[in-house]
Amino acid sequence: MSWQDTLTEYIAAFIDGLAKSGVREVVISPGSRSTPLAMLLADHPSIREYINIDERSAGFFALGLAKASKRPVAVLCTSGTAAANYYPAVVEANLSRVPLIVLTADRPPELRDVGAPQAIDQLNLYGNHVRWFREMALPEGGDNAKKYVRSQATRAVSIAGGLMPGPVHLNFPLREPLVPRLEPAPYEQSDPLHPIVLKQHLDVSEETINAVADLCMQAKKGLIVCGVIDDKDFSAAVLQLAESLGYPVLADPLSQLRSLSDASDLIMDSYDAILRSEAAKTELAPDVVIHFGGMPVSKPLALFFKRLAKVNHIFVDGNGGWRDPHYLSSEMIYGSETIFCKKLSQFPYPKNQAWINNWKRVNALAKNTIRSHISMSDELDEGKAVSKFCELLPPECAVFIGNSMPIRDMDTFFHANNKNIRLFGNRGANGIDGIVSSAIGVAVHYHPLFLLIGDLSFFHDANGLLAAKQHKINMNIILLNNDGGGIFSHLQQAENGTHFELLFGTPTGLNFKHAAALYGAQYSKVFSWEDLEASMLDAVQNEGINIIEIPTDRNKNLQNHRSLWQNVSQEINQFFQGET
Amino acid sequence: MSWQDTLTEYIAAFIDGLAKSGVREVVISPGSRSTPLAMLLADHPSIREYINIDERSAGFFALGLAKASKRPVAVLCTSGTAAANYYPAVVEANLSRVPLIVLTADRPPELRDVGAPQAIDQLNLYGNHVRWFREMALPEGGDNAKKYVRSQATRAVSIAGGLMPGPVHLNFPLREPLVPRLEPAPYEQSDPLHPIVLKQHLDVSEETINAVADLCMQAKKGLIVCGVIDDKDFSAAVLQLAESLGYPVLADPLSQLRSLSDASDLIMDSYDAILRSEAAKTELAPDVVIHFGGMPVSKPLALFFKRLAKVNHIFVDGNGGWRDPHYLSSEMIYGSETIFCKKLSQFPYPKNQAWINNWKRVNALAKNTIRSHISMSDELDEGKAVSKFCELLPPECAVFIGNSMPIRDMDTFFHANNKNIRLFGNRGANGIDGIVSSAIGVAVHYHPLFLLIGDLSFFHDANGLLAAKQHKINMNIILLNNDGGGIFSHLQQAENGTHFELLFGTPTGLNFKHAAALYGAQYSKVFSWEDLEASMLDAVQNEGINIIEIPTDRNKNLQNHRSLWQNVSQEINQFFQGET
Structure with missing residues (x-):
């Protein structure tokens, strides 16, 4: 040979x-x-x-x-x-x-x-x-x-x-020479001699289910938390479980639960704003929590749980990993999340309607406060931009969410809906690198796809756009440009100004119109909410890469976020004062 | 505390x-x-x-x-x-x-x-x-x-x-909180309590020197090869050694020996073209070779040495590594290259003037053939572009050489001169990645700096330009744009056309004018040799980033390289036929 x-x-x-x-x-x-x-x-x-x-x-x-x-x-x-x-x-x-x-x-x-x-x-x-x-x-x-x-x-x-x-x-x-033979065709003869692996899921034993069911029977205030998890069967199963148990579901944007064709009223989508209120943290404290998926993005949620160290926290991980950065878990169950939900649903649980209603009312209150806060502002700030972006998303689309501020803003503004929108993000290491390319990969399979991304992250992987150009992949990029690292304004180092702009603000002054031209992308810069609406409608019609840039100001973004959260906290504190 | x-x-x-x-x-x-x-x-x-x-x-x-x-x-x-x-x-x-x-x-x-x-x-x-x-x-x-x-x-x-x-x-x-104290100033008190390491070089023993000197005494046809090495003391010492031994020095562009303020006529700069001739490989075969530095870029040189497996190859490595991919070394000496050269120079060696003259004449012949070949062409091909670029380089400048074709073209066209030009490249792993940023790092210390780079490599690290923009670093980029991977045209896979453009040619169709605009660079596209001259003179005067793009055609580049090498081989074969 x-x-x-x-x-x-x-x-x-x-x-x-x-x-x-x-x-x-x-x-x-x-x-x-x-x-x-x-x-x-x-x-x-x-x-x-x-x-x-x-x-x-x-x-x-x-x-x-x-x-x-x-x-x-x-x-x-x-x-x-x-x-x-x-x-x-x-x-x-x-x-x-x-x-x-x-x-x-x-x-x-x-x-x-x-x-x-x-x-x-x-x-x-x-x-x-x-x-x-x-x-x-x-x-x-x-x-x-x-x-x-x-x-x-x-x-x-x-x-x-x-x-x-x-x-x-x-x-x-590999040694030279390196060129293989293409004639006669290398794959013509079918070679049946290959092993195949038939994949299985981890089961959940009756014993485990019975123990958890007992716990839930005794609990008065249960919660389900769904972090990053993407599985249609799981989505259906966990909603069934929530109904059966009567537990509100705190659903991270990347849990896929906020946008199903048939939304459940047990889905809580404003806990990040709610749990900044001291009253809420006391009044809404659970006595058992069931956790699914990777860590939710919400920091207030994490701080809330850290105060609840003595509560039963049941973690279910179908891959047998360990995602519990706050050392909460009282039980870590290695078994299929879907099987766990289905099996655990099959008991008649007593329901605490007051508990459910409290969560629902506070969630609705928070959401209304967010909406009215947003509607009062005419400024091009990031919060309102993301809120409007969410409103304008067409049904059945997909969104890739950038790290740093976009995922946090989506957590605040992407409210539960029936549009059946699929959400993607890179929440393994949470890097701002590689986001453009990851989104392009998703865009091969989902159309229309929207990428919500900040300017530094866009810059970091702008090279990724070449593949979209070369392979004629359609995608719509919402570029939130606050000219630098906006997230750092929320941290302590912003308070002492020394070296701040140099090391953290890092404004680049880049005009991304030129990046769009380099990759043959359609480009528009949005100066008003009407512009954004028109551009998004336009983008869905256009083939190829569409870039919609929204210029914002880092300081204003910070102030508006803070006043929004203050508003929500005030409303919630008042609500609980009225209750007691 | x-x-x-x-x-x-x-x-x-x-x-x-x-x-x-x-x-x-x-x-x-x-x-x-x-x-x-x-x-x-x-x-x-x-x-x-x-x-x-x-x-x-x-x-x-x-x-x-x-x-x-x-x-x-x-x-x-x-x-x-x-x-x-x-x-x-x-x-x-x-x-x-x-x-x-x-x-x-x-x-x-x-x-x-x-x-x-x-x-x-x-x-x-x-x-x-x-x-x-x-x-x-x-x-x-x-x-x-x-x-x-x-x-x-x-x-x-x-x-x-x-x-x-x-x-x-x-x-x-590091644990939170992460903000350090800047007042009172953290570095005000001098703290003398720190160890310091006083760095030494590896010496070379008298015994080793005597053994090598004996070998050189007996040798009739010696060569010195300098690959990648950047050390002013070594440059002086190796030229002294070459004079003392009467050995031609085959000097890679990155040996720094081709451009000193006082050029030696023992520096051979056209061996890559010469050693494509069968006659040259026979007539110019040495009986001892002393190797310094990282592997030279020339493939004909490598093939030449592979035929000389029975010859004494002495490798000197001051860092104690092992850079001998062709398994040539008869002795591997771990000692300072400079000390080795200085010590070995101090003997009276018999000189083979015919051997020296042969190399000098053939080198001159090759160089003249290259020059006249280049002067006959009016086309914007890469060879002529690099040749003209080398001519136009001002004294005392620095050049960062990209990988793939630019380093190979510099090997052919950067001839020995007195301009004291410093050459840089990334020849550890020879990647096309990171070249722009590496050059910007050099440009902080050398002015004017020229970067000679191909289009894929430029694309790969165009992000690097942001630092040049932000830190106001001056640099001049000569962008050889053949719209794809030009080096692959020289390989066997180009002969069978199947999948070639898809997998190897990889044309991007990018218009780099837009990349220049993104980073606020001056940009010019060169359509004639006069344009190139004018643009290079302009660039040296301009502050900031200057990009001079030279569009070329991959097929023409290949043909012109091949006909150039054929010409040189013909001339050299004729020369040796005349000799015998």
């Missing part, structure tokens, strides 16, 4: 193994050492390839694809620093439990650590941040080699999409 | 330790967890801070500062994916032996691996790619804590700038 045939059959068997295990998309960055993998991926009939020149953006683009498609997605780059550029996306995929198959080409052993070009130490390149690392064997001929390489593909996909989804890394040492 | 005083004194002692050990520059990316380090770095009277919002660019910017200043440079970022963005620069610093002090802020132990925001596993984040990693203690009061933290600072600088320079990583767990 010729070297080219050996190389081709070995690599093609691997790629076919990925495809047979469910991989449908790959993001490829150009390079030479990766040639056999790149060409044979491009040649595979059931894998779609996306080119992305900046590997950092490529990693996040793949992350977005995987989040949206709920399938493992592969990324491929050549040897050297290219592979190091994947690191931020790998870290995020690890913490947000997203399946990524990272494929890196490498020099063969004899070209390592001897000063050869583009040769870096790629073994365990991502350290503890991947679920699995394999240094692959050099390409070899024969059935045993094919069995080996197919099995590695299956296991890679299985581990990446397994009980605790996340990134895996396979490093391919 | 208050917590703020404890925090301040601990962190200030660390930073003062860095300063006392020689750190003068730090590149800071904004963040909250890093507040005490950022504020106290900004407050230190002898450390200059640069803000860089994109941590990937920040890492490379620091790398450029360190290359130019020949001092360890610190970088600081907050916790989370921010730190992962440094990875490409860390990898490059490791392989190109550049001292970087990477400082990352982290959550304290109790907020790790529990789902807290922006908390990733930062321990050993850069794996084998750093010389030293320390997880720092939590800030504490008292003299012992200060002694500890100062000692860590000194050791970090000492290891980063030590015998094998490279990156080090210190991770700081």
Whole structure:
């Protein structure tokens, strides 16, 4: 067998193994050492390839694809620093439990650590941040080699999409010549010899359910908290559980529960504003809390719970992780969240209607106060911008929410509705990096997609827009431009002015009109609420990339946020004074 | 002592330790967890801070500062994916032996691996790619804590700038509140209690020198090869050695030997073109070779040496590394290159004038052929562009050379001269990433600075330009735009057209005029050689960022390179036929 045939059959068997295990998309960055993998991926009939020149953006683009498609997605780059550029996306995929198959080409052993070009130490390149690392064997001929390489593909996909989804890394040492054979077609003969993994969920035992049900029977004031979690079956099951128990559900924007086609009146969406009031923290304190999903964004919620250390906090984690930064958990249950909800719903619980009504009334009061506060302001501040943005969102759309201020503003202003809007974000490591590319990955699968993002985060990953341009992906970017790091104004370092603008404010003075022109995006700058409405309606009609920039002022944003929260607290304090 | 005083004194002692050990520059990316380090770095009277919002660019910017200043440079970022963005620069610093002090802020132990925001596993984040990693203690009061933290600072600088320079990583767990005390001034009291490391070089023993001298006495055809090395003392010493031995010096552009104020006629600058000729490879074969520095860029040179496996190849590495990808070394000498040259020069060697003259004549012939080939072409191709660029460079300037094609074209067209031009490049991992930022770091210390870069590489790190804009750094960018990955046209995959443009050509269609506008750069597009001359003269006069774009065609570039090399080979073959 010729070297080219050996190389081709070995690599093609691997790629076919990925495809047979469910991989449908790959993001490829150009390079030479990766040639056999790149060409044979491009040649595979059931894998779609996306080119992305900046590997950092490529990693996040793949992350977005995987989040949206709920399938493992592969990324491929050549040897050297290219592979190091994947690191931020790998870290995020690890913490947000997203399946990524990272494929890196490498020099063969004899070209390592001897000063050869583009040769870096790629073994365990991502350290503890991947679920699995394999240094692959050099390409070899024969059935045993094919069995080996197919099995590695299956296991890679299985581990990446397994009980605790996340990134895996396979490093391919490759010798020249690197060009594979494309004729006769490498995938014509179907090769049935590959293992398949049939994925299971963690069950929840009757014993566990009975114990939790007993607890809930005795509890008088229960709450359900849903942080970051994205699972349609879970959404239905947790609402059923809430109804059965009579527990209000504090739903983070990324729980998907605030926007279902059939909204439940148990969904609480204004707890972030509510729990800034001392009276509310006392009057609305629960005696049992069931937690699902990643940590909610709300800081007042976290502070509220920290005062409730003696209350039963039941955490359910279907992936068997540990997400409890405030050391609240009295029980940590490793079992499918959906199964847990379904099983726990099947008991007749006594309901505390006063408790439910109290939460509902306070939530409605907070929401009304927010709305009237917003309606009184004519200024282009971030709060009102996000509030209007939420109002204008069309049904059945998707929103990718940037980190730092956008996710916090969505927490305040994205109220429960029936529009069935899907929300995405990167809440594993909460970085402002890679957001544009992650959103573009989601936009491949969801249309229309809106990205709500701040100026520093947009700048950080503006390179990501090249892929949207090249692959003709439609997306709408709402760019909240306060010229710098707005979140820092909320912190203590803003009070003493020394070095503040230099180190934290960091105004860039960039005119993003030029970035839009670079990537062939439609661009509009919004100076009034009517402009925003017109631009958003326009954007949904336009193909390609639409950028709607909203210029705001950091100091005004801060003042308006503070006065909003004061208003809400006042109203709530008055409400509870009236009650007693 | 208050917590703020404890925090301040601990962190200030660390930073003062860095300063006392020689750190003068730090590149800071904004963040909250890093507040005490950022504020106290900004407050230190002898450390200059640069803000860089994109941590990937920040890492490379620091790398450029360190290359130019020949001092360890610190970088600081907050916790989370921010730190992962440094990875490409860390990898490059490791392989190109550049001292970087990477400082990352982290959550304290109790907020790790529990789902807290922006908390990733930062321990050993850069794996084998750093010389030293320390997880720092939590800030504490008292003299012992200060002694500890100062000692860590000194050791970090000492290891980063030590015998094998490279990156080090210190991770700081920090608890809230994070704002340090700035009044009274934290650095007013001088604290003499810090250790200092007095750096030494590796000596070369008389025994070793005598053995090598014996070898050189017996050799009839000796060569010196200087790859990537940047040391003024070495430049003088190796020329003295070449004169003493009568050996031609094959000098890579990044050896700094092609452009000294007093050029030596032993410097060979056209071996890359010469060694494509079969006749030259036979006629110019040495019987001993002394190698200095990192691997030269020339592939023909590498192939030439691979045929000379039985010849004595003496490698000298002052840092005690191993840079010999072709397994040539008969002796690997770990000792200062400068001391080696000085000591070895002090013997009277017999000289083979015919050998020297042959090299000189062939080198002159190659250079003349290159020049006349270039002068005959009117087209805007990359070779001629780089040739003209080299001609137009003013004396005493600096050039940062991009990877992929620019470094190869400089190898062909940057001929020996007396202009005392300093050349820089990232030849550790040879990535196309981070080049813009590395060049900006160099531009802080060298003026005028020219960056020669291809379009994909420029795109990859265009974010780096924000720091140039914000810090008012002057630089001139020669942007060779062939709309894609030009180097791949030289490879085998270009021959079979399938998937080629998709995977390797990767045209972006970007109009870089808009990138220039985004960063407030002067921009001109060059359509003739007269344009280029005018633009370069203009650029040197202008403050700020100047971008001169040269559009070229990938296919024409390939054809012109090939015909150039054929011409040179023909001339050289004829020359040797005439000789025999």
